[in-house]
Every structure is written in C-alpha cells, then in structure tokens.
Amino acid sequence: MKVLAFGASSSEQSINKALASYTASLIEGASVTVLDLNDFAMPIFSENREKEFGIPEEAQSFIDEIADADLIVVSFAEHNGSYSAAYKNTFDWASRLVKKVYQNKSVIVLSTSPGPGGAQNVLNLALNNLPFFDANVLGSLSVPSFYEVMKEGEILDASVKQSLLDLIAKA
Numbered sequence: 001m002k003v004l005a006f007g008a009s010s011s012e013q014s015i016n017k018a019l020a021s022y023t024a025s026l027i028e029g030a031s032v033t034v035l036d037l038n039d040f041a042m043p044i045f046s047e048n049r050e051k052e053f054g055i056p057e058e059a060q061s062f063i064d065e066i067a068d069a070d071l072i073v074v075s076f077a078e079h080n081g082s083y084s085a086a087y088k089n090t091f092d093w094a095s096r097l098v099k100k101v102y103q104n105k106s107v108i109v110l111s112t113s114p115g116p117g118g119a120q121n122v123l124n125l126a127l128n129n130l131p132f133f134d135a136n137v138l139g140s141l142s143v144p145s146f147y148e149v150m151k152e153g154e155i156l157d158a159s160v161k162q163s164l165l166d167l168i169a170k171a
C-alpha cells in the first residue's frame with residue numbers, strides 16, 4: 001500500500017507533519033512518502049495571477065502525489081481556528097487543475113496542537129470540507145498537548161497510540 005503523509009503546515013518543525021508521518025509509519029508493509037508543503041510553495045492564489053501566469057507546476061505535482069497514493073494521512077495545523085495559509089493556498093491552486101483534489105482516496109484526518117484544544121476546530125472544518133473534494137474519510141483523531149504526548153519521535157500516551165492503531169486498522 002502506498003501511503004502519502006503530510007502535515008497541513010509549512011512549519012519546518014511541524015508537529016502535524018511529525019504526527020502524520022508517525023501514524024503512517026505504524027502501517028505494516030506500507031511504502032510511505034512524507035510530503036513537505038514547503039516543496040509546494042506557490043504565490044498566493046488569485047484568479048488574476050492564474051489568468052496572467054497560469055497555474056504553477058507545483059500544483060500539478062501535489063495532484064500527482066495524491067493520485068499516486070492509496071491512502072493519505074494528513075494532520076491539520078490550526079491557525080486562528082482554521083487551515084494554515086500554506087495548506088489553503090496549495091489546495092486552492094491544486095483545485096484549479098482537479099476540482100476533487102482528494103480524488104476518491106482513503107484519508108485519515110488528524111490534528112494536533114501544543115495546547116489542550118488539539119486543533120479540534122480545524123479538524124471539524126476538515127471533516128466537513130474534505131468529503132466535498134472526494135476524500136473517503138476513514139476516521140479522525142485530535143491529539144491535544146502534543147509535546148506531552150509525543151517525545152523523541154514516539155507516542156508515550158498509550159490511549160493515543162491505541163487510537164492511532166485503531167485508525168490505521170481501517171485502512
């Protein structure tokens with residue numbers, strides 16, 4: 001099974017990227033690609049820019065990465081209750097090529113934050129939003145207090161780890 005994991009964040013130290021890649025690594029026998037949204041940096045989307053300069057090739061690359069995967073593990077960073085600008089911009093450009101960006105792929109939807117909220121607002125947003133873009137959502141988990149739950153690349157909280165194992169068992 002080909003698994004694409006990414007954090008919906010452009011932070012180089014993204015805790016969401018860490019959570020997504022860790023979760024993907026739990027899937028036995030999977031071939032995992034960890035994607036970094038910084039590799040898909042594009043100018044801020046505008047219809048005028050699109051008309052004048054066209055769609056950046058990074059948008060096609062993002063679509064191709066999704067097309068190539070059997071399963072997507074995405075973890076959403078919450079910025080002011082919503083998506084990070086990096087994710088929204090990548091998504092907006094990609095949607096100009098293929099409107100149904102998730103291309104009927106199975107998707108595990110995660111979120112985490114350093115605080116007790118676990119980025120639940122953006123997780124709810126994503127759970128409402130992704131099915132409109134042909135994501136087949138298998139399940140979701142919000143992980144609060146990231147730095148207490150995950151240390152040195154390992155999930156220390158047994159119930160969080162079990163919840164992640166339960167999620168990947170659906171894949």
Ligand SMILES: Cc1cc2nc3c(=O)[nH]c(=O)nc-3n(C[C@H](O)[C@H](O)[C@H](O)COP(=O)(O)O)c2cc1C
Nearest residue numbers: 009011014015016077078079080081113114117119
């Ligand atoms: C501009 C900005 C807005 C933020 N807004 C929220 C928020 O609404 N809720 C939240 O739980 N954390 C918020 N945070 C803190 C993020 O959860 C924290 O930076 C986290 O590390 C982001 O995930 P990442 O490391 O994967 O980028 C915000 C951070 C920034 C920089």
